[in-house]
Amino acid sequence: MNEPESAPRSSADEPWLVRVVSQKITAWISRLGWVWVDGQVAQISRRPGSNVVFLTLRDPSADLSLTVTTSHDVLHAGAPELAEGARVTLHAKPEFYPGRGTLSLRADEIRQVGVGELLARLEKLKRLLAAEGLFASERKRRLPFLPGRIGLITGRASAAERDVLMNTRRRWPSVDFRVINVPVQGPTAVPQIIDALKVLDGDDTVDVIVIARGGGSVEDLLPFSDEALCRAVFGARTPVVSAIGHETDAPLLDYVADVRASTPTDAAKRVVPDLADEQRLIAQARGRLDRAVLGMIDRERHRIDAWRSRPVLARPEALLGQRGAEVTALRDRAGRSLEHRIRRADDALEHTVARLRALSPAKTLERGYAIVQRPDGHVVRAADEVAVDDILRIRLAEGELRAAVTES
Numbered sequence: 001m002n003e004p005e006s007a008p009r010s011s012a013d014e015p016w017l018v019r020v021v022s023q024k025i026t027a028w029i030s031r032l033g034w035v036w037v038d039g040q041v042a043q044i045s046r047r048p049g050s051n052v053v054f055l056t057l058r059d060p061s062a063d064l065s066l067t068v069t070t071s072h073d074v075l076h077a078g079a080p081e082l083a084e085g086a087r088v089t090l091h092a093k094p095e096f097y098p099g100r101g102t103l104s105l106r107a108d109e110i111r112q113v114g115v116g117e118l119l120a121r122l123e124k125l126k127r128l129l130a131a132e133g134l135f136a137s138e139r140k141r142r143l144p145f146l147p148g149r150i151g152l153i154t155g156r157a158s159a160a161e162r163d164v165l166m167n168t169r170r171r172w173p174s175v176d177f178r179v180i181n182v183p184v185q186g187p188t189a190v191p192q193i194i195d196a197l198k199v200l201d202g203d204d205t206v207d208v209i210v211i212a213r214g215g216g217s218v219e220d221l222l223p224f225s226d227e228a229l230c231r232a233v234f235g236a237r238t239p240v241v242s243a244i245g246h247e248t249d250a251p252l253l254d255y256v257a258d259v260r261a262s263t264p265t266d267a268a269k270r271v272v273p274d275l276a277d278e279q280r281l282i283a284q285a286r287g288r289l290d291r292a293v294l295g296m297i298d299r300e301r302h303r304i305d306a307w308r309s310r311p312v313l314a315r316p317e318a319l320l321g322q323r324g325a326e327v328t329a330l331r332d333r334a335g336r337s338l339e340h341r342i343r344r345a346d347d348a349l350e351h352t353v354a355r356l357r358a359l360s361p362a363k364t365l366e367r368g369y370a371i372v373q374r375p376d377g378h379v380v381r382a383a384d385e386v387a388v389d390d391i392l393r394i395r396l397a398e399g400e401l402r403a404a405v406t407e408s
Helices: 018-030 072-078 115-131 159-171 189-201 227-235 252-256 264-271 275-309 316-359 361-366
Strands: 035-046 052-058 065-071 087-097 102-112 150-154 177-181 208-213 240-244 371-373 391-395 400-404
Touching: 018 087, 035 065, 065 072, 065 087, 072 102, 115 227, 115 252, 150 159, 150 189, 159 177, 159 208, 159 264, 177 189, 189 208, 189 227, 208 264, 227 252, 240 252, 240 264, 316 361
Parallel strands: 065 102, 150 177, 150 208, 208 240
Antiparallel strands: 035 052, 035 087, 052 065, 087 102, 371 391, 391 400
16 A cells, blocks of 8 residues: 655654654554454464464464464353364464564454364365366376386385385385485474475486375365365376375365275375286297287198198199190190091092092093183183184094184
8 A cells, every 4th residue: 555645744854753764664564453363373373471372383384373362251161172284264463563573363253173163174275275176087198107216205114105205115115215314294294295296296216205194083184185285186297196084084175186096005005016027927928929929820730731731732744644644635626627627628629629620621631522622711612603614623522623613
């Protein structure tokens, strides 16, 4: 907000005194008035002989905290069993203390959030995240078959860490881990888990990230249902496995993660294959392959034997002899056919020659006939075709004569 135009302004020549600045800060902060604040109790301080109780109220999702002052009566009335790590809602007014230059909240009412209300809040957040698509199955990524390096976020020296490391290395002895230990409950858990997630997600050698924790109460597992953590897991580029609590525990992280493991031991089974199982599968596959190859070779051997048993391959010369005999028979038949044709043609020629000879004028001449021709070669067939003194040519069977017509 801007100062009114009429308000005096500070300058290098006319600076404000510290008390003036303190007064103005106090005035501005007092304008906020009473507000309801939700947070997690990180620390409770009770001073002996004093009615004042100091609380450190921390944001569940960020590394931010405020000091809250209240009285024993207010605390006893609203949250008599209040302990560090509990979730509270309080009615407070911000106050600025000029003497120390600090800001705190003064609470006149404190309500400890019960399990029922926590579950209702989680259900509401669950519906919100589901509506935004953070739980969509099509957005989840498949885990690599054999990750080169596994990132693990878990508590220091915890049973969850031991279960993941021991069972993973039991299944695949050469697996490599990058482990980051963080608090897994309390007000500092969420920010440190998110920071560890960013570190592992930015490591190109890490192929999958496992977030693991053992079982606990609803309050203990609250950090793994935090909205900021769920959104950080959803935005990670590396596949994330959630291994929180036992089978019955279901924090919201289980729905956002790419793979949900029921326990840390189950996470080990999901991130790496079992070397013994893979060797057995390889042996079985090799056995099937050997049987298939041997069966194929046996079938081909039988096929070749069947081909070799055929006459054409068993005795190829028999086929040549058979074909040679066929060629010889065909050649003999062709010779006989040709000879028969020649004889028939010869007989036909002789008959033709005989007919020609029978019809030939020479045969007629041999029987005593003659052919009479005039000088111009015209054959005389009648007596009136010649005149007296015509010279005629008379052809006989042997030789010819010249004659003159003396009388017609």
